[in-house]
Structures are given as structure tokens and as C-alpha cells.
Amino acid sequence: MRTRRAFLAAAATAAVAGCQGERDGEPSGTATEQGTATATGTDRPSTGDTPEHVAWRQSVPGVVTFPPTVDGDRLFVGTEMGTVASLSSAAGDLDWTRTPDERIAGSPVAGNGTVLAIGRADEPFGTETLYAFEAASGTPRWEFPSTNWWLDVVGIDGDTAYVATNDDALGPTGETLYALALSDGTQRWSAEIGDPSESLRTAERLFVRAPAAVYAIDRDGRRAWRYRPESYELRSLSAVGDALAFVTVDASGRDVVRGLDAATGGVSWTVGELDPTTTAAVDGQLLVGGESVASLDPATGEPQWDADVSAPLNDPPHADGTVYVAGDEVAAVSLADGTVEWRTAVDVSLEEASDGTEITASPAGLLGDRLLLRRSVGEDDRRYQALALDAASGDPAWTVDGESDLTQFAVADAVASAGDGERVVAFDP
Numbered sequence: 001m002r003t004r005r006a007f008l009a010a011a012a013t014a015a016v017a018g019c020q021g022e023r024d025g026e027p028s029g030t031a032t033e034q035g036t037a038t039a040t041g042t043d044r045p046s047t048g049d050t051p052e053h054v055a056w057r058q059s060v061p062g063v064v065t066f067p068p069t070v071d072g073d074r075l076f077v078g079t080e081m082g083t084v085a086s087l088s089s090a091a092g093d094l095d096w097t098r099t100p101d102e103r104i105a106g107s108p109v110a111g112n113g114t115v116l117a118i119g120r121a122d123e124p125f126g127t128e129t130l131y132a133f134e135a136a137s138g139t140p141r142w143e144f145p146s147t148n149w150w151l152d153v154v155g156i157d158g159d160t161a162y163v164a165t166n167d168d169a170l171g172p173t174g175e176t177l178y179a180l181a182l183s184d185g186t187q188r189w190s191a192e193i194g195d196p197s198e199s200l201r202t203a204e205r206l207f208v209r210a211p212a213a214v215y216a217i218d219r220d221g222r223r224a225w226r227y228r229p230e231s232y233e234l235r236s237l238s239a240v241g242d243a244l245a246f247v248t249v250d251a252s253g254r255d256v257v258r259g260l261d262a263a264t265g266g267v268s269w270t271v272g273e274l275d276p277t278t279t280a281a282v283d284g285q286l287l288v289g290g291e292s293v294a295s296l297d298p299a300t301g302e303p304q305w306d307a308d309v310s311a312p313l314n315d316p317p318h319a320d321g322t323v324y325v326a327g328d329e330v331a332a333v334s335l336a337d338g339t340v341e342w343r344t345a346v347d348v349s350l351e352e353a354s355d356g357t358e359i360t361a362s363p364a365g366l367l368g369d370r371l372l373l374r375r376s377v378g379e380d381d382r383r384y385q386a387l388a389l390d391a392a393s394g395d396p397a398w399t400v401d402g403e404s405d406l407t408q409f410a411v412a413d414a415v416a417s418a419g420d421g422e423r424v425v426a427f428d429p
Contacts, residue, residue, distance in 0.1 A: 051400050052398065052400075053386075053388070053398050053400055053427055053428055053429070054400055054425060054426070054427060054428075055092070055415060055426040055427060055428040056091065056092035056425075056426050057092070057420070057423050057424070057425045057426075058087055058092040058093075058094055058423060058424045058425075059422060059423050060077060060079055060083060060085045060094070060097070060422060060423065060424060061079060061081050061083040061085075061097060061099075061422075062079025062080050062081025062082065062083050062422060063079055063080045063081070063404075063405075063419075063421055063422055064077050064078070064079055064407060064419025064420070064421070064422070064423070064424060065079075065080060065405070065407065065419060066078065066104075066106050066107040066407060066419065067107050067407045067408040067409065067410045067417075067418060067419065068087075068107065068407075068410045068417045068418070068419065068424060069107050069108045069109060069110050069115075069410065070089060070410045070411075070412040070417070071110035071111065071115075071135065073088065073089055073090060074086055074087065074088065074089060074095070074110075074135065075087045075088070075089045075410070075417055075424065076107075076108040076110050076115050076117075076135075077107075077108070077419060077424055078104025078105075078106070078107065078108055078117050079103075079104055079422075080103050080104070081099075081103070082099055082100055082101050082102050082103050082104060082119060082122075083097050083098065083099050083104070084097065084098045084099075084100070084104060084108060084115065084117045084131070084133060084138070085097045085098075085424075086115070086135070086138060087424060089412060089413075089415055089417065089426070090415065092424070092426055095138075096137060096138035097138070098131075098133055098138045098140065100117070100119045100129070100131045101119075102119030102120055102121055102122065102128075102129065103119065103120050103122055104117050104118065104119060104120075105118045105119070105120040105128060105150075106118055106152075106153075109153040109155065109156060109161075110135055110156070111155075111156035111157075112156055112158065112159065112182055113134065113135050113136065114132055114133070114134065114135055114141065114156065114161075114182050115132070115133045115134075115135050115138075116130060116131070116132055116133075116153050116156065116161060117130075117131050117133070118130055118131075118150075118151050118152075118153065119131055120150075127145070127146050127149060127150070128146045128149070128150045128151045129143050129144065129145045129146065129151075130143060130144040130145075130146075130151050130153065130163055131143050132144075132161070132182070132185060141183070141184065141185070142184055142185030143185070144163060144178075144180060144185050146165055147165065147176075148165035148166070148167055148175065148176070149165070149166070149167040149168065150165065150166050150167060151163055151164070151165060151166070152164045152165075152166055152196045154177065154196065154199045154201075154206065154208070155199065155201060156182060157201055158182075159181065159182045159183065160179050160180065160181065160182060160188065161179075161180045161181075161182050161185075162177060162178070162179055162180075162199075162201075162206060163177075163178045163180060164176065164177045164178070164193060164196040164199075164208070166195040166196055167195065169195075170194075170195045170210075170211045171194055171195060171210070171211060171212075172194040172210050172211055172212040172213035172228065173192065173193075173194050173213070174192075174194065174195075175192070175193050175194055175195050175196065175210070176190050176191070176192060176193065177190065177191045177192075177193045177196070177206070177208060177215075177217060178190050179221060188221070189220065189221030190221065191215075191217050191221050191222070191223055192223070193208050193210060193213075193215045193217070194208075194210025194211060194212070194213045194215070195210050195211060196208050196209070196210060197209050197210060197211065197235070198235075198236075198237050200237060200238075200239045200244075202239065202262070204218065204219065205217060205218055205219065205224060205262075206219075207237065207239065207244060207262070209234060209235075209237040209246065210234075211232060211234065212228060212229060212231070212232045212233070212234055213226055213227065213228050213234070214226070214227045214234065214237065214244065214246070214260070214265070216262070216265060224265070225264060225265035226265065227260055227265045227267075229248045229249075229258070230249075230250065230251050231248060231249040231250070231251075231253075232249075233247075233248055233249040234246055234247075234248045235247050235248075235278070236277070236278040236279045236280075236313075237279070238279040238280055238281040238286060239262065239281060240281045240284065240285065240286045240298040241284075241298050241299070242261065242262050242263065242298075242299070243259050243260065243261065243262060243268060243286070243298035243299060244259065244260040244261075244262050245257060245258065245259045245260070245279045245286055245288075245296070245298065246258060246279060247276045247277060247278065247279060247288075250270065250272065254272050255272075255275060255276055255277070255290075256270050256271060256272040256276070257270070257271045257272075257274060257276050257279060257288050257296065257301070258270045258271075259296075259298065259299075259301050268299070268300070268301070269300055269301030270301065271288075271296060271301045271303075274288055274290055274291065274292065274294055274306075275290050275291040275292075276288045276289065276290040277289055277290040277312050278290070278312045278313045278314060279313065280313035280314075280315065280316055282313075282316060282318050282323050282335065283318055283321075283323075283335055285298075285304075285335060286298040287313055287316075287323065288313070289311050289312045289313030289325065289327075290310070290312070291310050292306050292307060292308060292309060292310065293306075293307045293309045293310075293311055293313065293323075293325055293331075293333055293338070294306040294307065294338070295335070295338065304338075305337050305338030306338060307331075307333045307338040307339070307340055308340065309325060309327070309329070309331045309333060309340055309343070310327045310328050311325035311326055311327030311328075311329075311331065312325075312327060313325060314362065316363060317363050317364070317365045317366050317371065317411075318335065319366055319391075321334060321335050321336055322334060322335065322341060322391075323335055324363045324366075324371050324391070325363065326346060326361045326362055326363050326373060328346070329343050329344060329345055329346060330343070330344045330345075330346055330348075330361060330363070330371075330373065330389065330394065331343045331344075331394075332371075332391070332394060342393055342394035343394065344389060344394035344395075344396070346359050346360065346361045346375065347359040348387075348389075348396050349387075349396040349399060350375070350377070350399075358376075359375065359376055359377075360375070360376045361373045361374065361375040361376070361387065362374050362408070364408065364409035364411050364416060365409065365411025365416060366391060366411070367388070367411065367414060367415075367416055367427070367428065367429040368414060368429040369390065369391050369392065369429070370388040370389065370390065370391060370397055370429045371388065371389045371390075371391045371394075372386060372387070372388050372409060372411060372416050372427065373386075373387045373388075373389070374386065374387075374406065374408055374409055374418075375387045375399075377401065383401075383402070383405075384402050384405070384406040385399050385400060385401045385402055385406070386399065386400045386402070386406070386409070386416075386418075386427055387399050388427075388429070400427065402418075402420050402425075403420055403421060403423075403425075404420050404421025404422075404423075405419075405420070405421060406418050406419070406420050406425075407419040407420070409427075414428060414429060415427070415428060
């Protein structure tokens with residue numbers, strides 16, 4: 001069985017590296033007073049000497065390595081020093097900080113008045129613990145220790161938090177999905193799954209993608225079905241209507257898009273002509289990214305249109321019947337018929353770009369009439385900048401360089417935020 005590091009290297013994706021560990025005992029939700037909370041209320045962001053289109057910058061204790069989480073009018077971030085912080089998304093005021101004394105692994109998850117953050121012990125073979133805080137004040141509510149190395153927060157839905165275990169040996173079995181009461185962490189049920197890579201939730205079920213498996217779990221914890229493809233590869237799960245779709249490898253070694261009946265897990269169709277890398281559910285359509293961007297009928301797999309744009313689809317922004325993608329170029333594609341409305345080179349207005357340097361960009365969202373992208377700068381793949389294009393024409397509008405290692409953006413309303421070293425930065429149109 002391949003390790004997590006081997007799998008990620010083969011997939012050429014980024015993840016947080018961890019160490020193997022083990023913690024004895026059954027997990028349970030218990031109240032905790034561990035750590036230190038600081039309600040600041042008056043800590044103001046820096047607004048002087050900031051570039052145009054930077055709304056504010058706010059210092060936080062430690063390096064922010066994952067994107068902020070937006071919940072209403074608040075932002076929540078975690079840092080490598082082990083701090084969870086709450087900020088105003090509009091003004092950047094620091095509302096409160098909380099220190100579980102463990103490095104925060106991943107972006108916090110927020111919902112229904114609660115913030116969840118995973119802390120990783122700063123020691124060899126460190127395990128992880130899930131911490132729950134009251135969103136308004138930062139008051140700790142409960143904690144949930146891992147029994148199997150690491151944890152993933154699948155999501156918050158109503159009064160329930162869904163949390164899964166994972167480890168360094170990626171596989172289709174051997175992990176556990178827990179349903180916890182959001183109020184106090186009490187375990188409601190558990191179900192066996194594989195190492196969680198992706199999840200979707202509907203009114204009736206949770207769907208969890210693991211290496212070489214898709215699990216359908218009813219809301220009472222019973223497994224409705226499990227699908228196993230003929231190969232180990234299974235990635236990019238999407239749900240549209242009564243169908244699930246993903247990319248896998250068929251018996252001949254060819255990358256294909258496959259559709260399942262969400263009710264039964266039966267295979268409905270397979271499409272192998274697109275050279276796909278990703279799928280996405282966009283405005284009720286099933287889109288496929290790869291050598292081209294295509295729309296498929298989710299019930300039959302029949303192509304609806306195929307746009308001559310090469311790009312992956314990772315939660316692509318869309319509005320007013322247009323989806324925005326970026327690969328070898330940035331493009332706006334009509335959802336109605338696949339017409340490419342405009343194209344712009346990913347290195348547009350980039351004076352530092354040198355011959356042979358690969359420049360990458362990923363669309364983050366729409367800020368008013370601007371399309372915001374995170375773009376690499378030069379040969380150092382840790383240097384990024386914010387690039388704004390006119391959403392109607394693709395013309396470059398402005399760029400702002402990150403001062404440190406700019407994370408992906410969280411976009412909400414008219415503000416986009418990101419981690420930038422030991423600060424959170426916000427951009428406006």
C-alpha cells in the first residue's frame with residue numbers, strides 16, 4: 001500500500017506533511033479549559049503605507065499557511081504557532097485569539113456558532129486533536145483526540161460535526177467517520193471509511209471519496225453502499241442531481257470520467273474521450289476539466305459542449321452564466337454552449353517572468369467586476385501575487401505582490417483575504 005507521501009508525489013499535489021503516530025483509547029467529546037484565550041476587541045489592522053487594492057493587513061501570532069475561513073462577517077485563521085484567531089472580514093479588527101498550544105493543521109471550519117480547528121502535537125510522531133470554540137467569543141467548548149494519527153473535519157451540518165481519521169498509508173478501508181454533537185462533542189455514531197480525500201453532503205447522505213473507493217453514508221451512520229473502481233486512482237468527486245461523477249483509470253490504463261447513481265452506487269456511464277483531470281458541479285451542470293473544459297449530461301454522460309481551453313477545475317468561480325478557469329491561460333467560458341468569451345495569458349503584465357519559467361494561476365473568485373487569481377511569480381514557487389482581471393474582457397486590472405508566502409484566497413462579498421506570513425491581508429476591487 002502506498003504511503004500518503006508517495007501518493008501525493010505521484011499526484012503532484014500539495015498537502016501538509018505529518019508523522020506517524022498513535023493514541024490509545026476511544027475518542028470522546030469532553031469540555032476543556034486547556035489553552036489560553038485572549039479577547040482583544042481593539043487590535044486594529046495596519047492600513048497605512050499599503051498598496052492600492054489592499055483593504056487592510058492584520059498581524060497574528062504565527063505564520064498563516066492555510067487560507068482563512070469565512071463565516072458571515074468574520075474570518076478565522078490558524079497559525080503554525082498554534083493560534084486560532086477571529087477577525088472582522090470588513091475591517092480586519094482582531095476579535096479574539098485562542099492558543100491550544102499545538103500547531104494548527106489546516107484551515108478552521110466554522111458553522112452554526114462554532115469554530116473547529118485541528119491541532120497537531122509538535123513532537124515526533126505527533127497526533128492530532130480537534131478543538132471546538134464558540135465563534136463569537138473564542139471560549140473553548142470541547143476537544144476530540146484522534147485514535148489513528150490524524151484527523152480531517154468533513155464538515156458542519158446543523159448541530160452535527162463530521163470528523164474522520166486518516167493516516168500515512170492511504171487506502172480504501174481502515175478509517176473511521178464520526179458524527180459528533182456540535183454543542184459538546186458527544187459521539188452520535190461512527191462508520192468505517194477509507195482515508196478521506198474529499199466529501200460531499202446531501203440532505204440524505206454523506207459521500208466520502210477515499211483512494212480507490214467512494215462511500216455513501218446515511219445520516220444515521222449506516223453505510224448505504226461502497227463503490228470500488230478497477231484501479232487505485234479515484235479523484236475529484238462531484239454531485240449533480242441524482243448523479244455522482246469522478247475521474248478514475250479504467251482497465252486499459254486510460255483516464256476516464258465515470259458517473260454513479262447516487263442512490264445505489266451503480267455505474268451509470270463512463271466517458272473516456274476527454275483526457276480528464278477533474279470534475280466540478282457548476283450552476284447545476286457537470287463540468288470536466290483537463291485537455292479541454294467540457295459539459296456532460298450528469299444522467300447519461302453525453303457531451304453537451306466542449307470548449308477549447310486546457311484547465312483543471314478546482315471549485316471554479318462563476319457568475320451570470322460564465323465560468324472562469326485557468327491553466328495554460330485564463331479564460332471565461334459560457335455555461336450555455338461552451339463559447340470561449342475571452343482568453344488571457346497567465347503571465348500577462350508580469351515583468352519578472354523569464355524565458356522557460358512556468359507561471360501558474362488559479363482563479364479564486366469574483367470581486368465585483370474583477371476576477372481575482374493567485375499567481376506564481378518567477379522561479380520560486382513560494383512567491384505569489386494577487387492578479388485581478390476585468391471579468392468582462394479579461395484585461396489586466398491590477399496586481400499586488402505578497403510580502404511572504406501568500407496562501408490561497410477566501411472570497412466573500414466584496415473582500416478577498418489570504419494568509420501572508422504572519423499577517424492576514426485583505427483585497428478589495
